[in-house]
Amino acid sequence: MTPHIFLQLIVNGIMVGGVYGLMSLGINLVWGVMGVVNLAHGDFIVAAGFLTFWLFTRFQVNPLLAFPAGVAMGFAIGVLTQKFLLGRVPQDRGAVKTSLLMTFGVSYMLINAAQLLFGNEFQTVMFLPGSWRMLGLDFAKSRALAFLVAAAISLLLWAFLRFTFIGRAIRAVSQNPEGASVCGIDIDRTRVVSFGLGSALAAAAGALLVTIFAISPAMGTGYTVRSFAVTVIGGLGSFPGALLGALILGLSEVFTGYLASAQIANGIAFLLFLAVLLARPRGLFGRAVL
């Protein structure tokens, strides 16, 4: 492997990893606050992807302009899901299982809604084909743009969680719901906002993803699993962990794809997942939950 190829693979891996990071921030947030893995997470990603696709092909809306619409839709679906479904689950010993099953149901509803609305075929948005060449390296335009947007959103989210009241409330509920409640934080409202935010992040990832790869309604589950794997690798509840986990995954996929085979690259997420669970069950940066 020449140094040039090595650098090119690093670039490719980081760009893919950025989007994986955005994908997994949402599932990480929801899991941290609610104690539930949102099985519909990947379907929120796909739903926003299809919204972007539809606006682009039907009304020639620039995907960057469609982006806020996708995020808003994600937030709205998330808020509604939490308010009318998950928020109504009685908080007894079976609450987590019931919520998990409920997100499974939401997943199926979204898949079938997407199939009815957009059909079953793979669709993609051809936005910014080709690449920019810098320092002898190729930066695929759509991927570089997605990476930059993903990085900006991650920064915004970090600032939001750190400096705003509601952001701090989300962290407090994530760390200790009883304590937060004692301090006067409205747990229910915080959960609604968290779930909305988690879905909005998924939607942001989806709106970017559709400009890079082709998506189909049934692909959401794969994204859920990948986001989940990233969260386990990076560590639950850890912001830098999620991003680092995503970069590790992106780079591992690209390098194993180049050095070994596409088949191994396809399964590397689960190899890492297992390795982390065996060696460091709380993830690289996370707190113990499992």
Add this chain to the structure above:
Amino acid sequence: MRPILLFALFAAATAARGEPNPIVIGASVSLSGTYAASGRYSIEGTQLWVDDVNKRGGLLGRPVRLVYYDDKSDANTGVQLYVKLITADKVDLIVGPYSSGVTSAVSTVAEKHHMVMLGPEAADVKIYTRGYKYNFQAQTQAGRYMLGALTLAKANGYKTLAMLAEDTAFPKAVSAEVAKMAGEYGLKVVFDETYPKGSSDFSALLTKVKQIGPDVVFANSYLPDSQGILRQCHELGVDAKMFAVAVGAAEPQFGNLGTTAEYVFGATQWAPTMPWPGNPEFIQAYQRKFNRAPDYHSASNYASMQVLEAAVKQVGSLDQDKLAAAIAKLKLDTVYGRFEVDSRGVQLGFTSALLQWQKGKQVIVWPDKMAQGKAILPTLPWSQRR
């Protein structure tokens, strides 16, 4: 999965009018998943034939009805569906699904239940070399798909070839057959790798291809991957002199790639310009019914049904053993060309053509006698496109 409920409705309606029992034909087809776009064309071809045959008075004096289910581009689902069609729905006749992969799996079900199955989308010859008696290939052999591309590569003096393939039956069969033939066409295979079904990021493989710098790149894959591979060739600046894909370029959706689709060659086993009998009428009727032009998948499925119809008429019953014997000997000119199989059931008659995307349109460029235009080679480097 969307079961087609017309079954019950139609049964009730015909019973009320005292018509003879319909002949029910069962199939599974990929209406979701990787093969959905091509699968949709396939089933439409079959549906059009059902309309046509009913207009002609049906089969054996009985109306014909189609029952089909979505196999989600998945071989295991396909197997379950054919078992259901044969044992629960008790259909009278079956026809094969989309893709060699699914056909390969369900051919075993057909064989076990002694049901004749034509494979209108099964290009992989291996399916028919297992000594089966009830399965017949009704698609061009996989090895013929890239004949046009190989011929053009040789004519232009290209020397090196890189191939990417989905690791399922048909794409692997194409790669294997091309690898065997490449020498005859003066080509050396310098890269030949597969990727798992459902992949969307081909950048690692293409980085390797770029490093090798082959003259010709073949993507032996289906529509979504063909699109993804070309798009990522553009992103990574993989500048081959010639790009050709096995499946996908024949679909109009390939044009969604915009300028990235330009100059790309694609196999097609049928074209509107082919001089097969009934072709113009088929195209017209299809356009009327589905409001879009047929592609080769539509035509191959329509042709399979023509073959089945001819066999049933010849035998005069639905006896599966007699049907199998009749199809084995049948030589029939269909909208897809001449149907003819060897003693194993391998297709001998159907041929292949090559198209190229030129200025946003598909133009048949090979073989010469069917060509609508000349092939443009070499491909313009990505950096020189607007």
